[in-house]
Amino acid sequence: xxxxxxxxxxxxxxxxxxxxxxxxxxxxxxxxxxGELQGAENxxxxxxxxxxxxxxxxxxxxxxxxxxxxxxxxxxxxxxAMAVIxxxxxxxxxxxxxxxxxxxxxxxxxxxDLLNTFYGRPDIPIGxxxxxxxxxxxxxxxQVVTAEDGGKPRYPHRLSDGRSAPDAVQVLRRTLxxxxxxxxxxxxxxxxxxxARLLDSPPDDxxxxxxxxxxxxxVRLLSxxxxxxxxxxxxxxxxxxxxxxxxxxxxxxxxQWPTPIVASGFEIGRAILYPVVxxxxxxxxxxxxxxxxxxxxxxxxEHDQPTFxxxxxxxAVRPERGYFDLSPPGWIRVEDDGFTRFExxxxxxxxxxxxxxxxIVRVREALCWLCSEPPQRLVPQSSSDR
Ligand SMILES: [Ca+2]
Numbered sequence: 001x002x003x004x005x006x007x008x009x010x011x012x013x014x015x016x017x018x019x020x021x022x023x024x025x026x027x028x029x030x031x032x033x034x035g036e037l038q039g040a041e042n043x044x045x046x047x048x049x050x051x052x053x054x055x056x057x058x059x060x061x062x063x064x065x066x067x068x069x070x071x072x073x074x075x076x077x078x079x080x081a082m083a084v085i086x087x088x089x090x091x092x093x094x095x096x097x098x099x100x101x102x103x104x105x106x107x108x109x110x111x112x113d114l115l116n117t118f119y120g121r122p123d124i125p126i127g128x129x130x131x132x133x134x135x136x137x138x139x140x141x142x143q144v145v146t147a148e149d150g151g152k153p154r155y156p157h158r159l160s161d162g163r164s165a166p167d168a169v170q171v172l173r174r175t176l177x178x179x180x181x182x183x184x185x186x187x188x189x190x191x192x193x194x195x196a197r198l199l200d201s202p203p204d205d206x207x208x209x210x211x212x213x214x215x216x217x218x219v220r221l222l223s224x225x226x227x228x229x230x231x232x233x234x235x236x237x238x239x240x241x242x243x244x245x246x247x248x249x250x251x252x253x254x255x256q257w258p259t260p261i262v263a264s265g266f267e268i269g270r271a272i273l274y275p276v277v278x279x280x281x282x283x284x285x286x287x288x289x290x291x292x293x294x295x296x297x298x299x300x301x302e303h304d305q306p307t308f309x310x311x312x313x314x315x316a317v318r319p320e321r322g323y324f325d326l327s328p329p330g331w332i333r334v335e336d337d338g339f340t341r342f343e344x345x346x347x348x349x350x351x352x353x354x355x356x357x358x359x360i361v362r363v364r365e366a367l368c369w370l371c372s373e374p375p376q377r378l379v380p381q382s383s384s385d386r
Contacts, residue, residue, distance in 0.1 A: 064094040064317045065183050067175055069168075070309070071103040071190025071242070072111055073138040076291075076298035078189055079115065080274065080371050081309035083291045085317075086119035087373035094317045098125040098175040102190040102246075104132035106162035107141035111290075113159040114145060118290055119375045127171025128162055132193050133245050140297035144290055154381065155290050168194040169201050169211075176218040177207040184218050185316045188253075189225040189309035191242055196249035199256055216258035223262050223316035225308045226250065227332055227340035229352045230267035237339055240266045244338035251334045254350070262315060263332060263352045265340075268324075269308030272360050274367060276304050282372035288381055291371070310367050315353060323363050325354040 068085060072078035088094045099116070101108045109128045116124045147154035159165060172194065176184060188195055201211035209217065228238045243250040254261065280301055283292035299305050315324055330348035333341045342352065355363065 063089070063092055064185050065179055066094045066096055066316065067098050067100065067172065067184060067186045068096065068313075069100045069102060069172075069186060069188040069190065069194050070112070071108075071134060071245075072101060073103050073105055073108045073141040074134055074190070074241075075308070076140065076295050076305060077269070077274075077307060077309040079111065079140075079291050079294045080305070080307075080367075081187075081189060081313045082112070082115045083119070083373070084310050084313050084367065084370045086115075086121065086375065087370040088313075088317045089119075089121070090373065090376050096121060096124055097179065097184070098127065098171050100127040100129075100168035100171055100194050101162075101165075102129050102132055102168070102193045103138075104129050104135045105137060105141060107137060107145045109162035109165045110145045110157060110159050111141055111294075114155045114157040115290060117157045118155060120377050122158065125171050125175065126159065126165050127168035127194070128165045129168050129193055133191055138298075140294040143297050144294050147288070147293070149288075149381070154288050169197045170206065172198045173201060173204070173206045173211065173214060176214050177209075179218050181217050182220050185221045185223060186219055187223045187312050187316045189242070189312050191246040192224075192226075192249035192253040193246050195222075195257070196246075196252040199252060212256065212258055219259045221260055221262065221316065221319075222253075222257055223264070223312045224253075225264045225269065225312040226254075227263050227334075227352070228266040229263070229327070229340070229342055230265065233265070233267055234341075238266065239338040240340065243334060243340055247334065247336065247338045250338070251336075254332045254334050254340075257349075259349070261332070261350045262326065263350065264308065264311045264315065265352050266308070268311050268353050268355055269306040271355060272307045272311065272363050272367070273304035274307050274310070274364070274371070276301060278368045278372060279305075282368065285374045286378060286381060307363070307367055310371065311353065311363065314363065314367065314370075323355075323359060323366065325356070325359070326351045327354060 066085065070078045085094060085096055089096055099112045101112060109126050112126050116122055198211040198215065203210055207214055226240060226242045228240045279292050279295045283289040328344050329346060329351055330342050330344040332350045333343060335341065
């Protein structure tokens with residue numbers, strides 16, 4: 001115990017020393033604000049400013065306003081994608097406005113609440129689907145949500161029954177109505193049930209706009225994990241799970257959504273595997289980590305995991321970092337059996353992600369860092385804390 005105390009103390013001092021070194025290298029007196037650092041020159045004389053966007057505005061000032069729509073519990077990548085969102089929120093790159101759930105299981109909303117609480121954002125609105133798809137528990141929801149140590153919940157959270165959470169469409173409407181026009185990015189990594197119902201929603205006391213007009217007014221981009229666009233998957237007529245599970249909803253959203261859509265097809269997440277060694281090594285900053293525990297139940301601690309939903313989040317928040325290339329514009333068509341086809345059209349509003357071998361390596365490493373990033377403040381865990 002004493003050894004650890006002194007080790008931490010020394011590491012802390014080293015950290016401060018490094019910060020002072022940076023400050024003096026820049027020829028500034030302490031303290032140096034982040035703003036000053038961004039505008040300053042480094043010793044090599046290169047400007048440390050933020051990149052300029054096409055419109056000439058400085059990027060990175062305004063966090064991406066994000067709504068996450070998920071079928072969490074059917075696969076573990078949804079939970080990992082939430083960890084990535086919270087890491088990006090820690091860095092001021094995004095603001096998580098709300099989470100809506102398309103898996104119709106009461107533990108799904110509870111694990112969302114649990115993860116938001118673990119990452120220090122327990123007040124984020126959560127909406128749930130009613131009469132939705134995949135009501136079964138899946139492989140990790142119940143285990144992680146109900147885990148206990150010494151008779152106390154291992155991962156504290158407020159929501160004691162997912163069924164008591166508000167309806168997803170209401171949460172979507174209220175969240176969108178409260179945001180500036182053209183500012184929201186929606187990330188949909190499950191079925192299209194909630195967004196299809198949003199499009200169908202009539203004006204109400206939340207907003208005088210119907211759902212389609214509200215989305216047109218408020219949403220800048222819809223980033224979806226859906227479909228399959230590579231040559232081999234097209235040839236095999238591969239039907240992707242998120243689309244197949246609720247085909248009419250996918251047809252509605254991909255046919256009627258009023259703003260641009262970027263899809264991460266099955267081939268992207270399949271090509272970029274999250275290395276299980278990261279799960280075994282990078283989450284040990286707490287005795288029990290909900291994401292690592294969910295991973296263990298779902299995938300096991302011997303196997304890598306496709307990064308499907310994580311890629312939709314990464315693109316939504318960091319679209320201009322060259323992690324992915326984009327297809328030419330066109331339209332994603334959903335056939336009645338759930339098969340997706342892409343029709344190029346210069347006036348189309350849809351694109352899909354493409355990755356090169358080099359980008360695969362870059363994205364994998366970025367996702368390891370982001371997914372395993374500790375919360376800004378750790379919630380004390382019961383009994384067995386190290
Ligand atoms: Ca998912």
